[in-house]
Amino acid sequence: MRLSALFLPTLKENPAEAQIASHRLMLRAGMIRQSAAGIYSWLPLGLRVLRKIERIVREEQDAAGAQELLMPTIQAADIWRESERYDAYGKEMLRFKDRHDREMLYGPTNEELITQLFRDNVKSYRDLPKTLYHIQWKFRDEVRPRFGVMRGREFLMKDSYSFDLDFEGAKRSYETMFTAYLKTFKRMGLTAIPMRADSGAIGGNLTHEFHVLAETGESGVFYDAAYDELAAKGEIDLEALNRLYAATDEKHDPNGADVPPPERLRQARGIEVGHIFYFGTKYSKLMNAVVTGPTGEPVTVEMGSYGIGVSRLVGAIIEAYHDDRGIMWPEAVAPYKVGLINLKSGDSACDAVCDDLYRTLSEQNVEVLYDDRDGRAGVKFADMDLIGLPWQLVLGPKGLAAGIVELKNRHTGEKHELSVESALARLTA
Ligand code: 5CA
Secondary structure (H helix, E strand, O other): OEOOOOOOOOOOOOOOOOOOHHHHHHHHOOOEEEEEOOEEEEOHHHHHHHHHHHHHHHHHHHHOOOEEOOOOOEEEOHHHHHOOOOOOOHHHOEEEEOOOOOEEEEOOOOHHHHHHHHHHHOOEHHHOOEEEEEEEEEEOOOOOOEOHHHEOOEEEEEEEEEEEOOHHHHHHHHHHHHHHHHHHHHHOOOOEEEEEOOOOOOOOOOEEEEEEEOOOOOEEEEEEOHHHHHHHOOOOOHHHHHHOOEEOOOOOOOOOOOOOOHHHEEEEEEEEEEEEEEEEOHHHHHOOOEEEOOOOOEEEOEEEEEEEEHHHHHHHHHHHOEEOOEEOOOHHHOOOOEEEEEOOOOOHHHHHHHHHHHHHHHHOOOOEEEEOOOOOHHHHHHHHHHHOOOEEEEEOHHHHHHOEEEEEEOOOOOEEEEEHHHHHHHHHO
């Protein structure tokens, strides 16, 4: 993409309404614009990141055996009456009537709809287990939408739902998702700490919130230092993890684990990027999701639900990866891998070499944003640092004369002067 053509409305000043870094930077880097409180348009640069996160989430869900479908954003009120949540949900649910005076709502989550789909279409234990998911926009009329996409009213969520014949099966489905979540966040460059959440009676041990550590997180998190060691391994022993102390704000471990000694107690703030939950027959009982079991008896299915805040993750990743000049995208979710800076656009020699680099990289499927604008070098450097592409490839008349380009790593700040060929080799390796 040529920057001269890209719809990228960057801002020089910090917008007054933004209180945290990710919100500020998403506005300044031209990723989003607010359309109403907690409701955003995603501009091209922001949308590319959102899509990359979505793709990682999708790949890991598919790898875990979950199947994608797509449910609508608008739902009928009836099914929410069946589950007895229509009144209980309160003002967070956006309700309205269609032209026939039927009560409708903009879905805040999809337990009801998926349970209806399941009960109308699955009749036998032979069709179990099943885990189904979608990636869809939700609406929750939050009292205090804030921090940009972190707590929006309209937001993109991945939600999966598992259906099993018995508790053992449900536990397996839960553990499969648990592992998939760790892999998912790790691929985005994030360490997400799984914290047992308080679920009341039904969930027991089987509910976790995944928190990305960040100073601006909305939740206080307290956990055993051994968590970090377990999390680093990738494949996590859920039993071992569940024995460790972990608690959110109230400092009370829902599982009753003892508070570790001070030297092993980690205290931080966290952003909840995922939440998984076993809820047994809560919905299947009320909504009559029953299959025929192996001996012909009716079995009410066991369910769980598994959410990831896809749009919130964009903000969470920025909270984890930025400095005072801008964003520092991990490569897996960066909108482009390389920013190519032409220091003297309009100079025929510089243009020729840059155009050539741009073409060669594009042909090799390296995603390049090419700053071909007329303008001062300082502005180009500042914009490139702001939008935070992992690599900057800089070419000016001086370098050109000596046959070299500069390759800068946005994370480390390291700069290398290289021949055009070796810069290309590095970026395409
Ligand atoms: N159906 C369940 C799946 S467990 C559910 O809705 N869970 S949830 O309420 O915890 O939401 C799942 C994830 O969506 C949260 O972990 C969070 O990352 C994200 N999320 C929730 N509310 C918002 C919001 N207002 N703005 C942005 N992301 C949100």
